[in-house]
Amino acid sequence: MRPGTQRQQDYLLGVVYDLISEHGIDALTMRQVAQASNVSTGTINYHFQNKENLVISALENAYQLPKDWEQYRGSPAAQLRRIALSYVLRASSDRWWRFWINYLAASTRHEEMQVHQEARFDKQLAFWSSLVADGIAKGEFCEGLDPVDTAREMLILVHGLIAMQFMKPDAKTRAFARERINKGVDALLRGT
Template structure:
């Protein structure tokens, strides 16, 4: 759900309830409150009673739209994914050399995905909770695929016709950066120093991206295990 999209229209997709069955802000408030309270207190600590209270709705209304706490969490993840997608796609490409544009795009991803501690804490909790929930794990897999596609789209748009200068194809570069994002995201849950986290992101990112531009002789890359990766 992108910002400014009527929540009533979206709510029918998220909950299966008929359009117009609730005031336009109620579903959005419940989803946003779920993200906030799960980030602050964890899945077990964020009760549906407290989510309803903070969102300013009755518990009955919450359960009218979300049959269970797990379903509420699933829909909150979908809601957050659509918000992030809208934010990323709304970023304009920067002019300049390919490497500078690529680094700028990657830092946009950092700002949108990692600098918001509520988002990162919520997603870290989702990863942990999904270990014990097959439904949540399936939804998280869908979220991760969507996130990786968004990363790839952002990087490809940033460097355009210069993509053939990179050793790895864009989808594998996107997967590497997504892995970096997950690592920094998990660390952000326990490291309060934003400057230190940003420094780690920038250092590893510089290493990855500049390494992708170094010419490698031969048609295949040597792997640390001794395997060749075409």
């Protein structure tokens, strides 16, 4: 894909995050995206074909590794901590997580989105499991951990904390979420 095309798609997906986080998925229209982005509906349809593909692409795009990921290379424990801490809201209006919660709710009503959400979770579980396995192999994590079970427990923790942060969207709850995630990763470390 050409760099300009990728930038335009990333920009459009950012607009989608904003619109969905504010109005929900069911209210989203291609015309809204076009108006908010100052891009023609034809261009949007060219890149994404339909609303479902646009929304699914927005979810996939957001699951890319953080831009600072390279600085954690060599330490699976640091990588797991970094990715888990991304589940702490930066503010109660965090557009990505508001988009995500809307996507999760919509996937209970839309079969294609549900299938995609299940596949996305399976990929995420495999990735987190590989971080745990790598951490065990490098001696950072305790021997005897089951990588899949450990990753699943961590994912349950972070997803529960996201729900809690939406129910009580304040700085104290975000600090609690950060603390619980750090304790969860610390519990896996060898020698603790």
